[in-house]
Amino acid sequence: MTDTESIREDIAYVRAVAERTGPGHVPAIYVIWAVICVCGFSLVDLVGPGSSWVGIYWLTAGPVGGALTWWVAARAGDREGQADRRTGKRWAGHFLGFFVVGLLGCVLAATGELTWSGLTSLWILLLALTYFLAGLHLDRRLMPVGLVLAVGYLVTLYLPEYRFTTAGALVAIALVVQGLRGRREAHATN
């Protein structure tokens, strides 16, 4: 075997090994955000889109959910023997971007450019885009969640009653299903 053939084989080996070690899948994170979404979206129907309770809920649940996600992911990485802090920062930056844009969006409703109900629907559409892009760049399992969120956005516009609760339930189901599918795939790979 020539040197270059041996080098090609070595590279094929390294590539095969690297493909075996994607970032770990943690279904608990999907469940955390399913619970946060279903509670937060239902709250909009319960107290009304313009209620300060909705703002208080998301300003609390967002950062708490983010911190909990970080902690759960760090523990899973510790258990698995693989630390991916840089990947964690990319995830945090991605969803922090949505959070900041969501906050800035409040100005539209505060200045009367948009109704609070319209703004809530717009948030869901932005969240759909955030999940879809996360699926594209970070974890492909999130792409269908983004598509379900886009359906949820339409539901909030056209369903006569319980529209945000229905959208929240759809997203929660999508998140739990994708979380469980990921676990099954991870088991099959191992």
Add this chain to the structure above:
Amino acid sequence: MPRTDPADVEGLEELGSLQGLLEHRVRLAICVLLSEHDAMSFSRLKQVLEETDGSLGTHLRKLEDSGYLAVEKSFRDRRPVTWYELTQAGRSNLKRHVANLARLIDRVGKRAP
């Protein structure tokens, strides 16, 4: 006397400039894995590389002794866990090695009929 093709000499230079330590596929794989992930434990590396304890330990020690890897020991459920990270020197050597490999393969590919 046959004349030496200058391209062959350049190819040999690239072959010679490859980092000797990374010429072994397992050591190269270890460095590539640790460049992708911030840190990995001994047991995780063993699981991914499918190497025996002894063989993996020898490769890791060689990389550690050459300053490519930093080692940290911790405990999980009262069991010792050894974590490995790529050092800055290891990262730049790996980068250089991979660049040389790519150049070499590119050159050979261009020369192939």
